[in-house]
Amino acid sequence: MKENSKVNFETKCVHAGISEYEFGPVVPPIYQTSTFKFESVEHGASLFAGEKKGYTYTRMLNPTIQAMEDAIAQLEGGHKALGCGSGMAAIHTVFASLTQAGDHVVCSTAVYGPTTTLLNTIMKKYGVETTFVDTSNLDEVKKAVKPNTKVLYVETPGNPTLSISNLEEIYKIAKQQKANLVVDNTFMSPALQNPIAFGADIVLHSLTKFLNGHADVVGGIVVVKDEATYQHFRKTLNQLGGVIDPFNSFLVHRGIKTLWLRMQKHCENALVIAEWLEKHSLVKSISYPGLKSHPQYELGLKQHRGHGGMITIELAGGLEAGKIMMNSVKLFQLAVSLGGVESLIQHPASMTHFSMGKEARLAGGITDGLVRISVGIENVNDLISDLESALEEVRKVNQV
Numbered sequence: 001m002k003e004n005s006k007v008n009f010e011t012k013c014v015h016a017g018i019s020e021y022e023f024g025p026v027v028p029p030i031y032q033t034s035t036f037k038f039e040s041v042e043h044g045a046s047l048f049a050g051e052k053k054g055y056t057y058t059r060m061l062n063p064t065i066q067a068m069e070d071a072i073a074q075l076e077g078g079h080k081a082l083g084c085g086s087g088m089a090a091i092h093t094v095f096a097s098l099t100q101a102g103d104h105v106v107c108s109t110a111v112y113g114p115t116t117t118l119l120n121t122i123m124k125k126y127g128v129e130t131t132f133v134d135t136s137n138l139d140e141v142k143k144a145v146k147p148n149t150k151v152l153y154v155e156t157p158g159n160p161t162l163s164i165s166n167l168e169e170i171y172k173i174a175k176q177q178k179a180n181l182v183v184d185n186t187f188m189s190p191a192l193q194n195p196i197a198f199g200a201d202i203v204l205h206s207l208t209k210f211l212n213g214h215a216d217v218v219g220g221i222v223v224v225k226d227e228a229t230y231q232h233f234r235k236t237l238n239q240l241g242g243v244i245d246p247f248n249s250f251l252v253h254r255g256i257k258t259l260w261l262r263m264q265k266h267c268e269n270a271l272v273i274a275e276w277l278e279k280h281s282l283v284k285s286i287s288y289p290g291l292k293s294h295p296q297y298e299l300g301l302k303q304h305r306g307h308g309g310m311i312t313i314e315l316a317g318g319l320e321a322g323k324i325m326m327n328s329v330k331l332f333q334l335a336v337s338l339g340g341v342e343s344l345i346q347h348p349a350s351m352t353h354f355s356m357g358k359e360a361r362l363a364g365g366i367t368d369g370l371v372r373i374s375v376g377i378e379n380v381n382d383l384i385s386d387l388e389s390a391l392e393e394v395r396k397v398n399q400v
């Protein structure tokens, strides 16, 4: 589809990024090739000089990858996008492109764990300092900004608290400082939130999650707003080498066709489950942006077209209760990651963060009873029955 901002989002999901190919296929062919033949030395030279359009080498650009990139750039309302080998490769490409030794970053405390680690280890080693603040509190953001701040990095809703940060206001703070506002939009997907509409300079995703949606690809993407930034980022990505491959790009592009449909169902199911969990006596607290009890519910209504498929609860009974719940679910699968059609459940204190020890966990906001749920597109009654019987097991053991 030629870029056409007039058509609606569902239509874009189906048609964006698809152009003309030899023999007229309706989906982009998988150009599973590492390199491209030149017709002559002159042709090769003109391609490398950027005078002619075409492809030279798949790390630089490939038609299947580009089709997927164009689709996501359109869905986010950006100029162009860069496909990366994982969400982390996308995040690394962004920081490597935007910062140098002596620069400063302001980052949400509620971000994906490995993002924090990247900033605290590799970026720090390269001379980039980071201040972590609760970006849902604008005063904290204002206080953290310094004359050498180059990037304000926000994830909203945040991980795993699902706190919501005000993108429009944070953008104003970023611009006063001539810094870039970078938003990790993985939890919402472009179907539910478009950070560029609120000013964001850069939007990135882990494609592994909602965009692909089928738990069979690891990938990432960076969306930019202008050609100069695109060229600069493309050079960085070519040098770092963290690119995605044609087959995974094909799968992601295929997944995107049902993004709107899937997101509707994720939101619908998650709201029903959140309302049910909120009333459950073994749930001490719950965070879901679609519940009126969420502290930034009103802000969420302005920023999202739906509240997403992620729910975080605090279970009564702490570590033991969490373990029992994890071992009792049958339909929900015990796994990290999120955003696929299948429902997943995770208990950081007994699983991903167990080896850290309780004190370190608490310092990072991981309480013993914290359970994160990625609600899939199954029948919601089946999902609730599964949670109900798992919580019944927790109750039995707690009473003994």
Ligand SMILES: *Cc1c(COP(=O)(O)O)cnc(C)c1O
Pocket (backbone or CB within 6 Å): 086, 087, 088, 089, 112, 155, 159, 184, 186, 187, 205, 206, 207, 208, 209, 218, 219, 220, 337
């Ligand atoms: C998973 C995730 C990432 C990292 O993506 P990978 O594809 O696993 O490298 C980054 N941000 C968020 C919010 C994520 O959920």
